[in-house]
Amino acid sequence: MSERWARTVLAAYRFAGAAAFPLVGPYVAWRATKGKEDPTRRYERSGYAGKPRPEGPLIWAHAASVGETIAIVPLIESILGYGVNVVLTTGTVTSAQVAEERLGDSIIHQFVPLDLKPAIGRFLNHWQPDLAIIAESEIWPMTIMELGYRRIPQVLVNGRLSERSFQSWKKRANIAEALFENLSHVVAQSEVDAERFEALGARPVTVSGNLKVDTNPPPVDGRALHAISRQLSLRPTWAAVSTHEGEERMAAEIHLMLRSRHPGLLTIIVPRHPERAAALADEFAAMGLRSVTRSSGDRIRSDTDILLGDTIGEMGLYLRLTEIAFVGRSLTAEGGQNPLEPAMLETAVLAGRNVQNFREAYQRLIDGGAAKLVANRDMLAGAVNFLLLNDATRRKMMAAGAATVEDMRGALGKTLKALEPFIHPLVVKARLKGVR
Known part of the structure; x- marks a missing residue:
């Protein structure tokens, strides 16, 4: 031309x-x-x-x-x-x-x-x-x-x-x-x-x-964090954040696979598009899971399986409730989402292999020992299970995330x-x- x-x-x-x-x-x-x-x-x-x-x-x-x-x-x-x-x-x-x-x-x-x-x-x-x-x-x-x-x-x-x-x-x-x-x-x-x-x-x-490295960690309402942390007590948790269609169900299936091994397990699911929350809650109910949406203000009870994050601007809250985070748009969709916020909040990062849009950030985190990529649902379940069981490995990944982000600034x-x-x-x- x-x-x-x-x-x-x-x-x-x-x-x-x-x-x-x-x-x-x-x-x-x-x-x-x-x-x-x-x-x-x-x-x-x-x-x-x-x-x-x-x-x-x-x-x-x-x-x-x-x-x-x-x-x-x-x-x-x-x-x-x-x-x-x-x-x-x-x-x-x-x-x-x-x-x-x-x-x-x-x-x-x-x-x-x-x-x-x-x-x-x-x-x-x-x-x-x-x-x-x-x-x-x-x-x-x-x-x-x-x-x-x-x-x-x-x-x-x-x-x-x-x-x-x-x-x-x-x-x-x-x-x-x-x-x-x-x-x-x-x-x-x-x-x-x-x-x-x-x-x-x-x-x-x-x-x-990447300018995203030079941002401050996502903010949090301290009172909300304190209140929900008290409701969770010492329950084990993991999160699937910025998820796209198909990844929420995958996270719910992993919850079903792991809850007998980790009594009291709570899975936090934060869809990229919060307007999908109502349909997701119905889907989880059909799977026999009890979920609570953040926007409802309902208390998280001992038999609650899933906290469904359907609010805007509270990623800082959800990430501070866990030490393990799967970052979505990386298994059932392509491109990935930003892994830097979980890393800077000292969270062990997991993701699928389709992370082309954030390739350099993931490479730095992987090289620093802060993130791991998985190929499918079963590998993700295995990674979550391993990190829940192995405190030393999990904490090493968490510390590596914060250190890697600092080096990237x-x-x-x-x-x-x-x-x-x-x-x-x-x-x-x-x-x-x-x-x-």
Whole structure:
């Protein structure tokens, strides 16, 4: 595909988006009925602003979902410390809640506009950002092109390209180059990610490591932790967190396999999508298991088999209730989920082998003796059983997790160094204007 043809395709995408814009309202309304949009803020997805633009320099930061939002919180806090305003966009209701919990009124939060010319144009006309910082792997053609057209510097931080995404972009190399040439800088998570971005035409590219390592451990409500810990007493526990369809049933089957060997065993299951909790509770009941959902507030009794974590923002609670955690989307689904939060909370980490999206983090944890990968349900059951029986091995993995995470820190400083040429002029401008 020639460069001219690639630009023709992108121009067609631009006009197709404009033609489809009248359908945005019904589409977002439908998503709101499914709980995927905040019905009171649907207009933000069309680019309408929910708040006035503050005076002075403004940075637009974007994080797609919960993981990306948590990852860039320390980066945003550092930028705020320079005296520059930040408007943070996210794409999900849960990530908006995390932004509110972690950053509060220190930033302006908006839902990200859909990648359509009218929506993006309206958003940029109002906010007029001086710099755009995009987290991880959010590659939206219209957004990138519009920022480039307006000569607004855009930097991709904590950049990651999965093998699947890379191969897909390689088939459209000219389109990738036409888009990535608009990026002022790519700060990649790993050398592999950096090589992939460079192969697709991004320049310059540097490596920072994973920003998720430089975050604080997930917070916890101390009173809730104390209350539930008292209910559990000294019962043995293990957790399956960030699970996807099929992995919850697998965890329940493992509970059935192990409870006779470990009297009083409690299994903690935290699905990636909490809205599935009601259906999961019914499924567990059909298996003869007694479950309690966290949102119900019901007491965990001695005959409770499963604590079903169906709340947002309480991963810190669930992980502090156990010393063994299986991290999902790794056995029945592909890509994996972030293992760093369990590791930094000194939890022995188990996962399936499909962890491509967090390959470097898992490799470091495995090499450090903090994590083990399993091939199937029976191997996972065996690993949980072994760790429950062997205190010394379990505690060695727990300590290794915290130590490995500490060794991996430093991505925040490297990212700030890469951003310095873009942020420093804004800091000077803000001081000269006397804003904030």
